[in-house]
Amino acid sequence: MERRKFIEKASLATAFSALFPFLSNANGYRKDHTFNLNYAPHFGMFNQSAGKDLIAQIEYMADQGFKALEDNGMMGRSIEDQNKIAKALERRGMKMGVFVIDGGDNWKKSLTTGKQEFSDNFLSTCEKAVEVAKRTGAKWMTVVPGFYERNLPLGIQTANVIETLKKASDIFEPHGLTMVLEPLSDTPDLFLRFSDQTYSICKAVGSPACKILYDAYHMQRNEGNLLANIDKCWSEIAYIQVGDNPGRKEPGTGEINYLNLFKFLYEKGYDGIVGMEHGLSLGGIEGEKRLIQSYIDSDKFK
Structure with missing residues (x-):
């Protein structure tokens, strides 16, 4: 390229960027916002922009300024994939x-x-979770205690949950790991539904390895x-x-003031x-851009 034309194009690009700093980079969105x-x-949020490859999705998330990743299904992934994800997160300075x-x-x-049998199954899975956490750099694991047992008084059910969670805490605490109990709104048959209920259970367990996962979507509903x-x-x-609620989509699509x-x-x-534990209100690349913008808008408090 001739030197004069190169300078003209470079000057035009610089001026364009100065006038419109919010416009897209090569991947489709701006990089100048720091959350x-x-x-x-989580995986799948940016399939249209980044493709289905897990590592490419992590790279895209990092390029947009996101500092962490969630993956509910991590325990079901191969050890090879777990190791690849961990390396990609470390390379991009992201948390698991x-x-x-x-x-x-x-x-x-x-x-x-x-x-x-149910307690033993859960505790055995906790042992496996420790190994997954070590490979991936995770510090938190979601726990759902399960359904109500209609044949038992509520106090007895609560005591049963606390007893098993104390044993699980003994598994996690030496490794500096924390199981986070999530009260949910998916069905009224679930035992754990309210923040104060979860708080009282955590206090009773009395371990840094047993805390609350507070999901604003579920708690707004409940x-x-x-x-x-x-x-x-x-x-x-x-x-x-x-x-957001209703709909469980990105911030700005419902009634919660994020x-x-x-x-x-x-x-x-x-x-x-x-954790961005929700779907997208629109499909395609435009929906993914809207998702990112919703977090930029909701993050403009300083």
């Missing part, structure tokens, strides 16, 4: 968020029953009053997840992970 919190997408302790559908094989309830349960909350919520977390000094 205040550690938002964590939660994965689910999955030992054969504990939603139905509930810890509330007090049945030894109890509302998000900021006040987060504040009351703060000492036992180790992990945050989000999704600008206020994220500001609240930031001012509380929260430096943990904010």
Whole structure:
């Protein structure tokens, strides 16, 4: 290329970038925004922009400024894939968020029953989770105690859950790992549904290895009053997840004021992970761009 034409094109590009700093980079979005919190997408959120390769998706997430990754299904991945994911996260300076302790559908094989076989199955899976966490650099694992046991009083069910979680804490605590209990809204048959209920269980277990995963989507549906309830349960909350309600899509698509919520977390000094536990309101690349923009908009509190 002639020197004069090269200078003209370079000058034009510089001026264009100065006028429109928010426009896309080669991957389709801007890189100039630095997030205040550690938002964590999950695999599949950026299939249209990055393709289906897991490592390419991590690279794309990092390029957009995201500082962490969630992968509920990590325990089901091959050791080879787990190692590849860990190396990619380390290379890009990203943290590994939660994965689910999955030992054969504990939603139905509930810890509330007090049945030894269910407790043994869960604790065996916790042992396996330790190895997965070591490979991937994860520090938190999601736990769902399961369904109500209608034939037992609520207090007995609660005691059964606490007893098993104490044993699980003994597995995780020596490794500096934390299981995070998630109250859910998917069905009223689930035992764990409210933040204060989860708080009381964590207090009873009495271990740094047993804390709360506070998902704002589920808690908006079950109890509302998000900021006040987060504040009351703060000492036992180790992990945050989000999704707007109704619809469980990105911030700005429902009734939750995520600008206020994220500001609240930031001012509380929260430096943990904010898991993006939701879907997208639009399909295709445009939907993925809208997803990123929703977090940029909700993160503009300082």
